[in-house]
Amino acid sequence: MDKNFDINNEKKIYKAWLDGGYFKPRTDFDANYSGENFSMIMPPPNITGQLHIGHALNNTTQDFLARYRRMQGDNVLWVPGTDHASIATEVKIIDALKKEGLTKQDLGREGFLKRAWAWNDKFGGRIYTQLQALGTSCDWSRCAFTMDEKRQKAVLKVFKRLYDEGLIYRGSKIINWCPCCKTALSDAEVEHEDEKSSFWYIRYPYADGSGYLVVATTRPETLFGDVCVAVNPEDKRFTDKVGKMLKLPATDKEIPLISDEYVEKDFGTGAVKITPAHDPNDYEVGARHGFTPICVMNLDGSMNEICGKYAGLDRMDCRKRLIEDLKAEGLIEKIEPYTVSKGHCYRCHTSVEPMVSKQWFMNMDDMAKQGLKVEEEGKVKIIPNRVAKIYRNWLNNIRDWCISRQLWWGHRIPAYYCDECGNTMVEESTPTKCSKCGNTHLHQDEDVLDTWFSSALWAFSTLGYPEKTKDLERFFPTSVLVTAQDIIFFWVARMVMLSGKIEGNIPFKKVLINGIVRDDEGKKMSKSSNNGVDPIEIIDKYGADSLRFSLLVGNGTGNDFRFSETKILEDRKFINKVWNAGKFVELCISQSGEASLDKNKLNIYDKWIYTKLNTAIVDIAKSMNNLDVCQAVSRMYSFVWDDFCDNYVELCKPYVYSQNPDERNHAVAVLKDVYFNILKMLHPIIPFITEEIWQNFNKTMLIGESYAKSIGKFKKEEEQVQKIIGLIAKIREVRLSLNVPVSKRISLVICKQTSEDDAQLVLSAADVLSKNVNIEKVEAQNDKREAVKFVCEIGELALYKDEVVDTEKERERLNKDLAKIESEMTLLASRLNNPNFVERAPKELVKKEKERYEFLNSSAQSIKKNLNNL
RNA sequence: GGAAGUUUAGCUCAGUUGGUAGAGCCCCUGCCUUACAAGCAGGUUGUCGCAGGUUCGAGUCCUACAACUUCCACCA
Numbered sequence: 001m002d003k004n005f006d007i008n009n010e011k012k013i014y015k016a017w018l019d020g021g022y023f024k025p026r027t028d029f030d031a032n033y034s035g036e037n038f039s040m041i042m043p044p045p046n047i048t049g050q051l052h053i054g055h056a057l058n059n060t061t062q063d064f065l066a067r068y069r070r071m072q073g074d075n076v077l078w079v080p081g082t083d084h085a086s087i088a089t090e091v092k093i094i095d096a097l098k099k100e101g102l103t104k105q106d107l108g109r110e111g112f113l114k115r116a117w118a119w120n121d122k123f124g125g126r127i128y129t130q131l132q133a134l135g136t137s138c139d140w141s142r143c144a145f146t147m148d149e150k151r152q153k154a155v156l157k158v159f160k161r162l163y164d165e166g167l168i169y170r171g172s173k174i175i176n177w178c179p180c181c182k183t184a185l186s187d188a189e190v191e192h193e194d195e196k197s198s199f200w201y202i203r204y205p206y207a208d209g210s211g212y213l214v215v216a217t218t219r220p221e222t223l224f225g226d227v228c229v230a231v232n233p234e235d236k237r238f239t240d241k242v243g244k245m246l247k248l249p250a251t252d253k254e255i256p257l258i259s260d261e262y263v264e265k266d267f268g269t270g271a272v273k274i275t276p277a278h279d280p281n282d283y284e285v286g287a288r289h290g291f292t293p294i295c296v297m298n299l300d301g302s303m304n305e306i307c308g309k310y311a312g313l314d315r316m317d318c319r320k321r322l323i324e325d326l327k328a329e330g331l332i333e334k335i336e337p338y339t340v341s342k343g344h345c346y347r348c349h350t351s352v353e354p355m356v357s358k359q360w361f362m363n364m365d366d367m368a369k370q371g372l373k374v375e376e377e378g379k380v381k382i383i384p385n386r387v388a389k390i391y392r393n394w395l396n397n398i399r400d401w402c403i404s405r406q407l408w409w410g411h412r413i414p415a416y417y418c419d420e421c422g423n424t425m426v427e428e429s430t431p432t433k434c435s436k437c438g439n440t441h442l443h444q445d446e447d448v449l450d451t452w453f454s455s456a457l458w459a460f461s462t463l464g465y466p467e468k469t470k471d472l473e474r475f476f477p478t479s480v481l482v483t484a485q486d487i488i489f490f491w492v493a494r495m496v497m498l499s500g501k502i503e504g505n506i507p508f509k510k511v512l513i514n515g516i517v518r519d520d521e522g523k524k525m526s527k528s529s530n531n532g533v534d535p536i537e538i539i540d541k542y543g544a545d546s547l548r549f550s551l552l553v554g555n556g557t558g559n560d561f562r563f564s565e566t567k568i569l570e571d572r573k574f575i576n577k578v579w580n581a582g583k584f585v586e587l588c589i590s591q592s593g594e595a596s597l598d599k600n601k602l603n604i605y606d607k608w609i610y611t612k613l614n615t616a617i618v619d620i621a622k623s624m625n626n627l628d629v630c631q632a633v634s635r636m637y638s639f640v641w642d643d644f645c646d647n648y649v650e651l652c653k654p655y656v657y658s659q660n661p662d663e664r665n666h667a668v669a670v671l672k673d674v675y676f677n678i679l680k681m682l683h684p685i686i687p688f689i690t691e692e693i694w695q696n697f698n699k700t701m702l703i704g705e706s707y708a709k710s711i712g713k714f715k716k717e718e719e720q721v722q723k724i725i726g727l728i729a730k731i732r733e734v735r736l737s738l739n740v741p742v743s744k745r746i747s748l749v750i751c752k753q754t755s756e757d758d759a760q761l762v763l764s765a766a767d768v769l770s771k772n773v774n775i776e777k778v779e780a781q782n783d784k785r786e787a788v789k790f791v792c793e794i795g796e797l798a799l800y801k802d803e804v805v806d807t808e809k810e811r812e813r814l815n816k817d818l819a820k821i822e823s824e825m826t827l828l829a830s831r832l833n834n835p836n837f838v839e840r841a842p843k844e845l846v847k848k849e850k851e852r853y854e855f856l857n858s859s860a861q862s863i864k865k866n867l868n869n870l
Numbered sequence: 871g872g873a874a875g876u877u878u879a880g881c882u883c884a885g886u887u888g889g890u891a892g893a894g895c896c897c898c899u900g901c902c903u904u905a906c907a908a909g910c911a912g913g914u915u916g917u918c919g920c921a922g923g924u925u926c927g928a929g930u931c932c933u934a935c936a937a938c939u940u941c942c943a944c945c946a
Contacts, residue, residue, distance in 0.1 A: 397942085570908090646910085
């Protein structure tokens with residue numbers, strides 16, 4: 001093995017895995033494979049650009065699970081894919097066109113789509129390259145794209161079915177309109193932000209000349225669409241005015257004053273202008289009173305011909321001009337500063353306009369109920385649980401989903417209209433004639449579907465729906481979905497609903513929510529802040545393993561997470577440690593003969609490390625079952641670094657360097673076995689380096705091995721070695737405190753008080769003590785030589801005074817020990833003297849504490865005696 | 871206007887059913903000891919946001935408060 005792992009080998013290793021077919025489910029090779037099915041669908045990244053560090057976290061988490069389950073013997077399927085991201089991609093392409101001085105109209109629908117597919121080839125491909133560099137072990141042979149042929153079929157099938165059932169319908173309703181993207185948006189696609197604006201108090205004169213009524217509004221420019229003014233029926237100020245006509249300012253129109261419960265007496269002036277075409281509430285009020293909405297805006301956000309001289313002005317310019325004009329006419333009562341919450345397009349951040357428009361909708365009522373039910377029953381488990389509350393809240397307040405978009409890039413709505421009789425047909429394949437009148441002149445709906453429509457089918461469309469495939473049968477519902485919190489509405493909830501509706505089942509059993517990745521200052525990474533990190537840059541510099549490990553270590557489930565290059569530098573030390581341990585094992589092997597592992601020859605240290613290994617594996621399994629990735633990783637870390645590298649490697653050195661070939665061969669065999677188990681343990685998180693090391697020793701591939709397994713657990717030996725480790729630490733401490741040079745070899749004395757068993761144990765550890773703390777010999781107490789005593793878990797021991805000297809240092813040390821022991825005794829005593837504790841605490845605990853107290857007490861006694869002797 | 875999360879060592883963060891506070895980095899001391907100086911052996915560092923409560927016992931459960939963050943919401 002070289003001095004360091006060469007990260008350039010990662011590509012070669014990935015190719016070997018790929019060529020070996022390791023990313024495919026075992027049932028692809030052996031239909032009778034009996035392992036449990038474990039499946040995941042990858043949240044498909046948008047083809048708008050390249051992956052960022054959040055994607056790296058998401059996919060590392062999934063890959064960690066996939067590789068772990070695979071090594072557990074599961075039949076693992078992980079399906080990768082990308083999303084066409086209708087509106088987001090279209091915005092990007094239009095931007096690109098703009099640089100060439102072109103618009104999408106210049107290209108025409110067909111030309112534009114050609115561009116879009118070329119875009120997909122370029123960026124979709126780049127995403128796959130990035131995922132591979134990260135080491136993702138997904139099954140590329142099943143790779144899906146939301147607009148590929150199979151997924152198109154699924155979309156058509158689902159659309160038709162829901163249309164036939166009346167759940168998808170077309171109608172005129174108030175929707176969110178983005179004047180920049182020129183399309184309708186769903187409620188979920190609107191982001192609300194507080195904006196500083198004004199509250200305009202406008203005078204609406206009574207038609208009969210009896211003064212005026214003051215109406216307060218935040219959107220004066222929509223007054224051209226006013227159909228009436230409303231007041232609360234209980235509001236006595238207006239009782240005698242209701243029914244009168246008002247002159248609509250800046251127009252020659254007259255509108256009535258009506259009353260409606262919706263109006264709040266105490267807000268504003270108590271009088272509200274009702275503009276049904278441009279406000280969801282007004283729409284309701286208008287409908288109740290039989291008014292027809294009047295649309296006053298064009299689709300680009302400019303005012304239309306209804307607005308007279310303001311026609312053609314952008315809505316904001318119109319507002320300015322209108323207010324000036326009204327002021328001049330004395331129709332502005334006052335203007336107050338006001339903060340309004342305004343909706344913005346989630347893609348281009350233009351402020352959206354509520355507008356009445358003819359769109360396609362999906363009725364979500366029953367599906368939402370089903371979605372709530374499966375979560376409440378625990379069939380779909382959301383981790384961490386708090387996120388489930390967000391999910392429930394949204395489903396409880398769900399409204400019909402606006403699914404049509406006035407875009408070109410996306411699934412075109414399979415609705416066809418007869419040019420003759422206007423009949424609407426929804427078909428999976430283009431009809432040739434009208435089903436009603438037989439006319440052959442038909443045209444297809446111009447709109448495409450919301451990009452999240454195809455995403456909602458992802459859980460089963462990726463497994464072959466609408467065909468009844470083996471994959472669907474085996475892998476649906478999927479096991480775990482790993483995703484981010486911000487798409488819980490867009491995606492997670494809708495997948496649950498559509499899977500329930502179409503497949504009559506849940507899409508996944510568990511949802512693991514990743515936190516948001518922030519930069520080292522805690523700021524959210526985003527393009528606008530320019531603090532995003534390209535995973536490829538990190539991988540090129542430090543290797544994929546370093547990135548993967550750093551993303552998962554210390555990252556609590558669902559918590560936001562700070563990422564920085566500094567953290568990578570800290571965390572990659574662990575990878576270096578694993579590599580160096582491998583070098584040690586290699587060295588030992590090269591210096592020993594062949595020996596197979598003989599369970600009967602295990603010494604206490606071997607038994608100790610196997611017990612530790614066993615515990616670690618059990619803990620890891622528990623954490624992995626709970627999807628507690630952070631805990632699993634930290635458990636791996638402490639076993640490898642603390643138990644194996646710091647302790648076992650040092651404890652086994654006398655044996656792997658032994659002059660006795662049998663002893664040496666055995667020791668190396670154990671060392672090798674434990675280390676190989678470490679490689680297996682770590683492979684799911686740092687697959688490249690572990691594979692590289694594994695192949696240095698083996699002809700097989702690590703990815704195909706089963707997970708780490710201990711050959712046993714040995715309670716007694718574990719305790720014994722724990723005592724020896726404690727003794728070593730104590731000797732180091734004493735040597736240091738007495739200023740005994742590390743290089744000086746000294747004797748260790750077993751005092752008479754020490755039990756026979758413990759004395760034997762210390763004697764048996766002579767080699768280990770020699771190697772670790774430079775103890776020349778271990779012997780029983782010799783009364784003729786003065787000794788410096790100390791106490792540890794294993795009993796009372798001593799060093800010869802003439803070998804270590806320095807009375808002052810010794811006194812200092814003993815006093816320090818005594819203080820420590822006494823403070824613990826005080827704590828225990830206060831507890832044991834409390835009758836409540838003795839009576840009510842578990843008996844085992846009370847007993848344990850009593851024993852501990854006794855032990856400390858006797859230790860304190862002997863330390864005091866030693867102090868006196870000084 | 872609702873709701874959620876966070877608050878633990880100088881910094882970044884772990885802390886599973888309540889049972890004597892942990893890691894990494896930083897800092898100090900001693901070591902280039904034949905796996906590893908991206909290291910080893912030691913050491914220092916905390917009224918676990920504030921105030922109550924439940925309990926023999928609370929970082930952990932309950933209540934109120936504060937600060938920060940986020941999500942949801944049609945009051946013109």
